Amino acid sequence: MTKFFQLVIAGIEIGSIYALVALAIVIIYASTGLKNLAQGEMAMFSAFIAYQFHAWGLGIWLALILAILTTFVLGMGVQQVVLKPVQDSSLLTVVIVTLGLFLGLNSVAGFIWGYMMLAFPAIFPEGAVEIGSVGISYAAIGVFAVLLACAGALFALFQFTKIGLAMRAVAYNKETSMLVGVQVNRVIMVGFGLAASLGAVGGIFAAPKLFLDPFMMLTVLIYALASAAFGGLDSPLGAVIAGLFIGVIENLAGGYIGFIGSDLKIVVPLVIILGTLLFRPQGLLGRKYIPRV
Amino acid sequence: MAKTTIIRGTSQYRSIVTVGFALLGLVVILLPFVMSGFRTFQFTMALLWALGVLSLNMLTGWSGQISLGHSALFGLGSYTTCILVGTYEWNPLLTIPVAALVTFIFGIMIGIPALRLAGLYLALMTLAIGVAFTPVIRRFKEHTGGSMGISIKKKVFPEEIVGLNLDQYLYFLVVIFAVVMFALARNLLKSRVGRAITAMRDNEIPAQTMGIYPARYKTLIFATSSMFAGIAGALYAFVIRFSAPYSFTLTLAIFFLAGLVVGGIGTLAGAVLGGLFIQFVPYYAEEINQSLAGMVFGIIIIVIMVTAPTGVLGLIKKVRARVVTVADPPVVRN
Amino acid sequence: MRKTTTRRFGAAALALSLVAAACGGDDEADAPAPAPAEEPAEAPAEEPAAETGPGGYVWDGTTDPGITDDTMLIGSSGPLSGPASAYSPITQGVGVCADYINGEFGGVTMLDGKTRQIEVEILDDGYSPEQTVENIRRLHEQVGVFATVNVLGTPTNTAIVDIVEDNEVPNILVATGATRWGRDFASGDYAYTMGWQPAYQTEGKIYAAYIADNFPGSTVAILQQNDDYGDDYVSGFEMGIEGTDIEIIAIETYASGDPDVSQQMISLADSGADIFFNVTTPKYAAQAMVSIGSLDWDPIQFLNSVSNSTGTVLIPAAEGGGAVEGVYTAKWAADPTDPALADDPAMIEYRDMWAKYSDLNTDDAFAFFAWNSCMAQKEIFNNIYPTRDSLLATVGNMDEINIEVPLVYAENVSTSISTGDGWPLEAMQVEQYNGGVWEKQGAVVDVDF
Incomplete structure (x- = not known):
């Protein structure tokens, strides 16, 4: 049983990372209808920024808060410079542009920080809470707590603030929002910054565990996309639940199902994507889309 | 420069088109005799990429569906040929119909579920297929050679065929397939099927009300597109004589998409430009800055998307429009 | 030029x-x-x-x-x-x-x-x-x-x-x-x-020989990359333990590109093996050592030479809370980050x-x-x-x-660059990581095919 619980805990830890990046994807999708394939690379980049602040001598918490704020600004900048011009173009154009962004960010990070992995300083103290023979590391507890805090803050933002209300309005209907005086462009810009920051949180808290290199978030992105699809592309709550679920399930599948083994682990989220799309395309908690002429 | 106007369908127009095509044909035929073996090989590769882009074009350009999984279909074709020739010692040419059939069936298999999906959701699903391809190939290594890949011995090809060396032979083989496939694609697009598909792309619900069954056409186009990718992959196996998982990653799918939009989406000539782009441009991206090649390439894509959404072909047409006007003949009313 | x-x-x-x-x-x-x-x-x-x-x-x-x-x-x-x-x-x-x-x-x-x-x-x-x-x-x-x-x-x-x-x-x-x-x-x-x-297989054999000599009767758990590189190491190791009392009781694989290997490490820890053979590239090697640091498992570790760089693997792993003390590896070339060689x-x-x-x-x-x-x-x-x-x-x-x-065995260079059998380098020195430096263990091992 030790193995089982240990796998579940490891699953929750990595699942929290998937969930954070999935949240970022969902926020952008909900407010703009586009899926940012560069979300993972942006998160990776933020982790490098935090690393750099720390390397310059700042304390780790200060470094990561500064990095998240920097990312917020960078996210808005990227939206204004790169995505705004193609915002109303075809879906394909937008996908291609985010792929271009993906290639570019990856290459720049490699250029600046190199391709060798770097040790990211521990954010939480070392050690673990022992329950019987099962050890729960402080890092695992910390990452999970951060996820809950982010989800809670997001909920509060959407429910209780004006900008949150505006974002929900834009997500619901862009034209109508514009008519009632919402500054749609500004809302989208803030939404992008917010999503980038959430992704940054995911990247930064993933870095001590995964070790930092330009390809750190490549596969995490796939898991995050699977989480977003599974939970419902427009449901933040769905993204959180799905992220955790996928983290746990892939670990248990890898640990117990011989055929899957650890070889085909990556296939687990892909099968989840396929299954969801086939049987419930809107995801667990997403809204159903009804095409209109 | 004086601007001239050419009327479509006149003898003047026809002779210009005829001369144009004749010149193009001459260049295509003479190329491998003028160029070195290596250059010939590069053009063969460019044509193979063009076929990959063409297959994606049928799906994305005509029916508006985004696929990030065409690398897997291309790879499936290549693996089919490599396994049949490498392991079972088939005649290479006979593997092409098999690769076509395998990918056609696979296309139907993914086309049916894809029916229920549109836009981003389909992109997600094909992304999943594209990403799953590599681990699955590695998993079944007794057939695929795993990460070591599987190769075809050179000696299965004769040293000299009808006076051509191997590079020239492969070049002409690919040219012939390309001509046939482009012609097929063109005819398919102009046929009833093609019109139905583009009607659905532009607006599905009215198309339905006009009696077009999306299911049948969408599955058909998916299967055909995937078959084209498979044939291109099989030919790739002829040229490279090796298949390894590393060759058919998401990168290749991104390159196809990039080639498609850069060349000019929805057009046949755009696919050729896209193939040339995939083969030759990253080369020069590197010349600008070696360690930032990815960034340069990313910027090229973004800039083209933002400034010239119709791709290079669109730009060429714009430039041409400044020199000559090609007009439709005036409608004669009785 | x-x-x-x-x-x-x-x-x-x-x-x-x-x-x-x-x-x-x-x-x-x-x-x-x-x-x-x-x-x-x-x-x-x-x-x-x-x-x-x-x-x-x-x-x-x-x-x-x-x-x-x-x-x-x-x-x-x-x-x-x-x-x-x-x-x-x-x-x-x-x-x-x-x-x-x-x-x-x-x-x-x-x-x-x-x-x-x-x-x-x-x-x-x-x-x-x-x-x-x-x-x-x-x-x-x-x-x-x-x-x-x-x-x-x-x-x-x-x-x-x-x-x-x-x-x-x-x-x-x-x-x-x-x-x-x-x-x-x-x-x-x-x-x-x-x-x-040196061929990966050669190195696998060297570890097997060392373990058979120094830790007789032990059980082994292996983490390997699921490709030819991982397979070469493991097959060399298997050849090397043939006829000895060493037994492999668990093998887990990962694919390069996976985010992390904690699931595999949990499964290996569950086997309770005496020895952990780490056949991974640098990033996963560090992750595996960090996992061992946090799990209730304390095996003797053997780390493949692919990932034995002090500066780029061991030090980052130690900073991440990894169990790096006492890790064994085999070397054929010097390590530029080894402080002893400054x-x-x-x-x-x-x-x-x-x-x-x-x-x-x-x-x-x-x-x-x-x-x-x-x-x-x-x-x-x-x-x-x-x-x-x-x-x-x-x-x-x-x-x-x-x-x-x-x-690493410079004193022995002329005999270690071997003749026309296709493998110029076949000898390696087993070393152990103690207090931030690699220390030689025993003599140079020369494996011939």
């Missing part, structure tokens, strides 16, 4: 599977000897047409393509971009090496007495085999190289072996430890492709020269790999006649020339 070109970057290649070109090692070797015209003792004959080189090669006075009276043109291909670009210093190092040899010695002085400047053409393949095919054809047919050096990666080299064979252009010192290069070179199946670093003359020479001729990070194990290979290149090219056959005869008989590579 270098030119670098590229095409195709594997930016998004999710399926990256890194080669595992390794290094490590230590100890001393003299500063490179000033190299002008040193003839091997056995070839003093002055008249042409009666001259012999290493391997009994008899020169007929001809010169092969790629070589003129004052230049030699060589090429290389490797991942300068994309997910595998951590290895790019190995590829770039071919160019740096040429600059170093040209700058310090005026070029290579071949056995015909002529000194030639080395010119290098380096191409990027992004670790994508079809790009390597294009590159190698370009090097052979367009550029017209005399030979290729340090072409990196197992699948990439596999894609080109036939072309290399057809074009009869030697592809020497390939940067991959797959067992086939040595085997096929020795058997003559692929006589133009020649390896350098004042070593060979290391100082390396740092000075690489800093002078490149902007590579000299702490990088792959930059040092390139230096090692450069030492070999220098001596190889100094000991050939200007023909490809002569080059092949020399690389097949490296024991006949004096290659000064800062190997």
Whole structure:
């Protein structure tokens, strides 16, 4: 049983990372209808920024808060410079542009920080809470707590603030929002910054565990996309639940199902994507889309 | 420069088109005799990429569906040929119909579920297929050679065929397939099927009300597109004589998409430009800055998307429009 | 005189599977000897047409393509971009090496007495085999190289072996430890492709022998990458434990590109094995050691040489809370980040020269790999006649020339660069990581096939 619980805990830890990046994807999708394939690379980049602040001598918490704020600004900048011009173009154009962004960010990070992995300083103290023979590391507890805090803050933002209300309005209907005086462009810009920051949180808290290199978030992105699809592309709550679920399930599948083994682990989220799309395309908690002429 | 106007369908127009095509044909035929073996090989590769882009074009350009999984279909074709020739010692040419059939069936298999999906959701699903391809190939290594890949011995090809060396032979083989496939694609697009598909792309619900069954056409186009990718992959196996998982990653799918939009989406000539782009441009991206090649390439894509959404072909047409006007003949009313 | 070109970057290649070109090692070797015209003792004959080189090669006075009276043109291909670009210093190092040899010695002085400047053409393949095919054809047919050096990666080299064979252009010192290069070179199946670093299988056998001697009766759990590199190690290990009382009780695999390996480590810990054999590339090696630090499992660890760099693996892993004390590894080359070697003359020479001729990070194990290979290149090219056959005869008989590579077993160099069996390096030193330095354990182990 030790193995089982240990796998579940490891699953929750990595699942929290998937969930954070999935949240970022969902926020952008909900407010703009586009899926940012560069979300993972942006998160990776933020982790490098935090690393750099720390390397310059700042304390780790200060470094990561500064990095998240920097990312917020960078996210808005990227939206204004790169995505705004193609915002109303075809879906394909937008996908291609985010792929271009993906290639570019990856290459720049490699250029600046190199391709060798770097040790990211521990954010939480070392050690673990022992329950019987099962050890729960402080890092695992910390990452999970951060996820809950982010989800809670997001909920509060959407429910209780004006900008949150505006974002929900834009997500619901862009034209109508514009008519009632919402500054749609500004809302989208803030939404992008917010999503980038959430992704940054995911990247930064993933870095001590995964070790930092330009390809750190490549596969995490796939898991995050699977989480977003599974939970419902427009449901933040769905993204959180799905992220955790996928983290746990892939670990248990890898640990117990011989055929899957650890070889085909990556296939687990892909099968989840396929299954969801086939049987419930809107995801667990997403809204159903009804095409209109 | 004086601007001239050419009327479509006149003898003047026809002779210009005829001369144009004749010149193009001459260049295509003479190329491998003028160029070195290596250059010939590069053009063969460019044509193979063009076929990959063409297959994606049928799906994305005509029916508006985004696929990030065409690398897997291309790879499936290549693996089919490599396994049949490498392991079972088939005649290479006979593997092409098999690769076509395998990918056609696979296309139907993914086309049916894809029916229920549109836009981003389909992109997600094909992304999943594209990403799953590599681990699955590695998993079944007794057939695929795993990460070591599987190769075809050179000696299965004769040293000299009808006076051509191997590079020239492969070049002409690919040219012939390309001509046939482009012609097929063109005819398919102009046929009833093609019109139905583009009607659905532009607006599905009215198309339905006009009696077009999306299911049948969408599955058909998916299967055909995937078959084209498979044939291109099989030919790739002829040229490279090796298949390894590393060759058919998401990168290749991104390159196809990039080639498609850069060349000019929805057009046949755009696919050729896209193939040339995939083969030759990253080369020069590197010349600008070696360690930032990815960034340069990313910027090229973004800039083209933002400034010239119709791709290079669109730009060429714009430039041409400044020199000559090609007009439709005036409608004669009785 | 270098030119670098590229095409195709594997930016998004999710399926990256890194080669595992390794290094490590230590100890001393003299500063490179000033190299002008040193003839091997056995070839003093002055008249042409009666001259012999290493391997009994008899020169007929001809010169092969790629070589003129004052230049030699060589090429290389490797991942300068994309997910595998951590290895790019190995590829770039071919160019740096040429600059170093040209700058310090005026070029290579071949056995015909002529000194030639080395010119290098380096191409990027992004670790994508079809790009390597294009590159190698370009090097052979367009550029017209005399030979290729340090072409990196197992699948990439596999894609080109036939072309290399057809074009009869030697592809020497390939940067991959797959067992086939040595085997096929020795058997003559692929006589133009020649390896350098110890084969992964050899290293697997060395660990097996060490464990059988020092930890009899123990059980082993293995984490391996699910590709040829991982399989080579494990099959070598399995061969090595045959007939002993050592037993493998758990094997877990991962795919390069996976986010982390904690699930695999939990499963291995569950086996409760005495020994953990870590067959992973640097990032996963560090993750695995961190996992052990947090799990209720305390095995004796054996770490493959692919990931035994102090600076780029052990120190980061320790910072992340990893269990690194007492880890065993096997080495064939020195480790530039080993603090014990800070004042070593060979290391100082390396740092000075690489800093002078490149902007590579000299702490990088792959930059040092390139230096090692450069030492070999220098001596190889100094000991050939200007023909490809002569080059092949020399690389097949490296024991006949004096290659000064800062190997971990430097005192034993001449016998460790072995004869024409295709594997130049087959001996390794087992070491243990104690208090931030690698300490030698026992004698150099020489495994022959």
